[in-house]
Amino acid sequence: MRGFYIGRFQPYHDGHQAMVERIADEVDELVLGIGSADDSHTTHDPFTAGERIMMITKAVAEFDLRTYVVPLEDINRNAVWVSHVESMCPDFDVAYSNNPLVVRLFEESGIEVRQSPMFDRDRLEGSEIRERMIEDRAWRDRVPDPVVETIEEINGIQRLQHVSDTDSLSRYVAEDESLEDADLGED
Numbered sequence: 001m002r003g004f005y006i007g008r009f010q011p012y013h014d015g016h017q018a019m020v021e022r023i024a025d026e027v028d029e030l031v032l033g034i035g036s037a038d039d040s041h042t043t044h045d046p047f048t049a050g051e052r053i054m055m056i057t058k059a060v061a062e063f064d065l066r067t068y069v070v071p072l073e074d075i076n077r078n079a080v081w082v083s084h085v086e087s088m089c090p091d092f093d094v095a096y097s098n099n100p101l102v103v104r105l106f107e108e109s110g111i112e113v114r115q116s117p118m119f120d121r122d123r124l125e126g127s128e129i130r131e132r133m134i135e136d137r138a139w140r141d142r143v144p145d146p147v148v149e150t151i152e153e154i155n156g157i158q159r160l161q162h163v164s165d166t167d168s169l170s171r172y173v174a175e176d177e178s179l180e181d182a183d184l185g186e187d
């Protein structure tokens with residue numbers, strides 16, 4: 001039996017690792033889909049598909065589970081997204097996700113979906129971990145060790161802090177321009 005588990009994994013954290021540990025009890029093989037593979041170098045998606053392949057491949061090596069890591073680019077048509085996934089991945093029997101849109105799209109295509117409770121969600125949430133990386137607060141205890149090693153190897157914290165500064169600056173300029181437009185509108 002082969003499973004499929006998709007996420008953006010920005011970064012791959014201990015919640016994802018707990019999920020894979022649980023999945024390993026239920027399937028012989030697992031396809032790990034790296035979602036939004038075409039996104040990188042933003043505050044929301046700092047790491048490239050290749051960097052996420054490294055994090056995940058090393059982290060799941062501790063399990064007795066054959067895994068296939070497949071990068072999956074986004075497409076802008078939800079109605080054909082499951083076919084897109086199937087066209088890129090080894091066949092699978094069951095999909096794992098806690099993302100409501102992903103669950104719906106698979107179920108509408110007749111594919112069994114298994115959901116799970118969130119593990120320690122206050123600590124184990126990608127956006128919270130990225131926030132901590134940006135603010136130089138503790139994050140290493142929330143991800144598997146190979147993820148720390150990969151992020152250090154690629155100088156990932158410096159990149160995230162830099163793109164976060166740039167994103168904030170663009171937001172500031174956009175807000176400033178919309179205020180100027182509003183001022184003009186009053187004249």
Ligand SMILES: Nc1ncnc2c1ncn2[C@@H]1O[C@H](COP(=O)(O)OP(=O)(O)OP(=O)(O)O)[C@@H](O)[C@H]1O
Pocket residue numbers: 006007008009010014015016019096097098099116117118119120121124125126127128
């Ligand atoms: N702590 C957790 N326990 C169990 N499942 C989780 C946990 N965190 C995320 N997941 C699930 O793993 C899949 C991939 O999640 P994703 O990569 O978006 O992580 P995330 O922590 O939700 O990140 P972000 O805050 O960047 O959206 C989704 O189905 C998500 O619901």
Ligand SMILES: NC(=O)c1ccc[n+]([C@@H]2O[C@H](COP(=O)(O)O)[C@@H](O)[C@H]2O)c1
Pocket residue numbers: 006007008009034035036037073074075076077078081097098099101102105
């Ligand atoms: N139309 C599409 O391209 C489409 C639809 C549903 C999910 N996805 C992707 O699947 C992944 C789901 O992962 P998360 O649960 O981490 O959000 C994301 O990368 C998301 O962009 C893409």
